[in-house]
Amino acid sequence: MGATALIAAAIVFGLGALGAGIGNGLIVGRTVEGISRQPELRGTLQTTMFIGVALVEALPIISLVLAFIFYGEA
Amino acid sequence: MNDNLSAHLRTVTRLTFFFLSVCFICWAVLPAQQAWWGGLVVGTVASLVNALHLAWKIDRIGARAAAGGNGRASLGFFTRACIGLLAAVIATMTFDFRVEAVAAGLFVAQLATLLLGFWTKRKRGRTQSLDERGENN
Numbered sequence: 001m002g003a004t005a006l007i008a009a010a011i012v013f014g015l016g017a018l019g020a021g022i023g024n025g026l027i028v029g030r031t032v033e034g035i036s037r038q039p040e041l042r043g044t045l046q047t048t049m050f051i052g053v054a055l056v057e058a059l060p061i062i063s064l065v066l067a068f069i070f071y072g073e074a
Numbered sequence: 075m076n077d078n079l080s081a082h083l084r085t086v087t088r089l090t091f092f093f094l095s096v097c098f099i100c101w102a103v104l105p106a107q108q109a110w111w112g113g114l115v116v117g118t119v120a121s122l123v124n125a126l127h128l129a130w131k132i133d134r135i136g137a138r139a140a141a142g143g144n145g146r147a148s149l150g151f152f153t154r155a156c157i158g159l160l161a162a163v164i165a166t167m168t169f170d171f172r173v174e175a176v177a178a179g180l181f182v183a184q185l186a187t188l189l190l191g192f193w194t195k196r197k198r199g200r201t202q203s204l205d206e207r208g209e210n211n
Contacts, residue, residue, distance in 0.1 A: 024149060024151070028135065028149065031136075036142065039140045043078030046132055047191075049132055050083075051187050053132065057184075058180070058184035058185075060151070060155065061154060061155055062181060065159065065162045065177040065180060068159060
């Protein structure tokens with residue numbers, strides 16, 4: 001149980017962080033590109049970015065807590 | 075901070091505080107499940123701190139992009155991950171709250187953000203279609 005739980009913790013946080021990294025990169029990249037092209041739309045683009053990043057990042061943060069639970073059970 | 079983002083953030087904060095008050099009322103009414111309600115409260119507070127930190131970072135990135143500045147900018151993901159982990163550690167080690175409830179609470183501000191985003195988009199789309207038909211004059 002111990003080693004399996006540790007592997008599960010590593011997988012859950014690793015894959016969560018990988019997905020969030022890719023998602024965040026896409027969101028931030030496109031938003032910065034949009035703001036550079038049209039600075040007057042900064043407010044709208046930032047709000048959309050906030051919603052997107054908040055959603056993308058919720059999953060790895062929860063996966064970190066899950067990893068913590070698995071680590072505690074190991 | 076930008077007006078649009080700050081208005082959105084104010085509403086998210088208000089919704090989160092409303093959820094916190096519901097949790098505290100449930101904690102008082104149902105003391106048998108205090109480990110769950112307490113965990114939910116700790117997770118929700120951490121989630122609100124995360125949302126405020128994220129808004130601050132996004133505003134900085136937007137200002138830098140609008141000014142055409144160069145250099146590296148980070149979103150501070152590990153700071154927020156550590157805030158979530160700290161909430162879980164405080165809830166379990168100090169107060170004996172349920173860590174599952176903390177994990178659920180960490181999603182509250184993000185869920186409020188999502189629902190508010192859908193609602194704002196729907197409202198904007200409805201106003202736009204009324205403007206196009208000339209019914210909003």
